[in-house]
Amino acid sequence: MLNRILNRIFPHPQLTFFLLFIWLLLVNTVTVGNVVLGLVLGLAIPAITQPFWPNRPKVRRPLKAAAYILLVLWDICVANWTVAKIILFKSNANTHSRWITVPLDVTSPEAITILAGTITMTPGTLTAMLSADARHLLVHCLDVDDPDAVRDEIKSRYERRLMEIFE
């Protein structure tokens, strides 16, 4: 009974705290009034949007998720450098762009979304489309000589970690 009532009030406790945190960041000052307002938002928004959250993403290993974010931040810096070098020093005729397909082992929609986003942000690759059965990603490579190596790197560097986090 108590559980049910709690469930009604906090349909999504993590989202409540997340919204409170974002709200405090937005107003940039921590006062009692702002915390209360943030809590009101944090309670109202999950309750209203509950129908849109049929199954919650479960993050099994928060520490690994944090490590993943750091890895991606580092790779974004490397990506900038790689792409800048291609823009500056390679002629268009010398840039070998091509499509590759990446077969997916992850199945949860959240993991696939994050993987697609990561691929776009990291060196020389850009996610363009998902296959209709959600088993493959279509990736565009800016400059690549060995498409298999790129595919293997995506799978071993990012997908393996995402599988550990989500599945």
Add this chain to the structure above:
Amino acid sequence: MNLIAEIVISFLLVVAGTFGFLGSFGLIKFNDTMRRLHAPTKATTLGVGGILIASMLYFAIFLEDVSLHELLITAFLFITAPITANFVAKAHMHRDVKERELPQPEGECGWAGYDEVGDEAQPIDTK
């Protein structure tokens, strides 16, 4: 101390400006839409990121006013940049790319933007 802070902040601003410029230059230089997408999604993130870090440092050191808005901007930017790129890529593919120009995925289904599957084959459970 102030001198070091000034040097660090100026360095970040210069790096940010350089990468921002390179991203925009890439837009002009590349010759097809998919390639053009690579430049702004990547080069610009570091460009904007550098300016935001510089702004955080400046406010923290010289005005002694800790501002965390920049962190939010960075987070929102990193979330929205790949999605924007994905949508631009999809729009471009619908208009200008034929399905036979793409490598086909293994299995029965093709790419989501070209293929149609019935409800019974929908792999992602949304119920």
